[in-house]
Amino acid sequence: MQSRKRNWQERLANLEPKPKRRRRSSEEVADRILEAAAEEFEASGYAGATTAAIARRADVTEAQIFRFHESKQALFRAAIFTPLNRHFADFQARTAGGGALEGKDVARAYIGELLDFMASHSKMFLSLVVANAYSPDATKGIDALDGLQDYFRKGEAMSQARVGESPRIAPELMVRVSFAAVLANLMFRDWLFPPGMASDGEIRDAIAAFVIEGIEANGPV
Incomplete structure (x- = not known):
């Protein structure tokens, strides 16, 4: 008897209308x-x-x-470029000015921030690299990344103010080469640094030293 009652109750429950999804x-x-x-x-x-x-x-x-x-390319640009722009704008806001730090300490702190930023969004950068390799029309260069362009413009202005009118290496090239060095070391880290070669801190210090020495081609930081 109890079994029949339970079966009947289950049938009634199944007949009840399910709430519609909002x-x-x-x-x-x-x-x-x-x-x-x-x-x-x-x-x-x-x-x-x-x-x-x-x-x-x-x-x-x-x-x-x-x-x-309108297309997969348009969707890619909206899905990847929009958050990257937002992240670059936030990165710029957080790293504006050196505070109490000076000279190379500012540069090291800034490069450390850049490494952290790239590491936390490495999949987005990888998507951009792969898309550019297989379908350049999907990315159309960095012109669409206003936040990255702003980062480059600020770096160029800082470099120009430091080295004057006749730099050995043009500031617009220097800031992009430095950015590429940081990005490449991060994205190809597993290829470049076998397990046991160096700690995370040692790798970060080496990247910072390399970039700073490159920047100093135009004069001391």
Whole structure:
């Protein structure tokens, strides 16, 4: 008897209407698509990511994706470049000025901040590198990264003020080469530094020393 009663109760429970899922606003759908796209591009790279996989992550249809973004390239730029711009702007705000530090100590602290920033967003940078290698139209250079451009402009201005009108190496080249050195050492770290060769601190110190010595080609820091 008890068994029959329990079965009947279970049937009644199954017949009860399930609560409808709340309808998401257009803004919520757009935000979720960007979040899912960033996750998919970081996980699979530009070439491996598909709009179908992004749609599954976002719990939307591919048609909804294309209502907001005309192509996979446009979606990539929105999903990757937008947060990178935001992170660069935050990085610039946090590292503006040297405080009580002077000279090489400022440079080391700044390079340390840059290393931390790149390490925490390494997948985004890797996605950009791979996308640029396999589909340059998806990235179209760094012009779209306003935050990075601002970083370069500030670095050029600081370098120009330090070395004057006739530098040995143009400031616009110096700041970009320094940035590339930090990025390359981070992205290819597993290839460049076998286990046991050096500690994290030693690698960071070596990168900072290398960059500072390069900067000093235009005169002492």
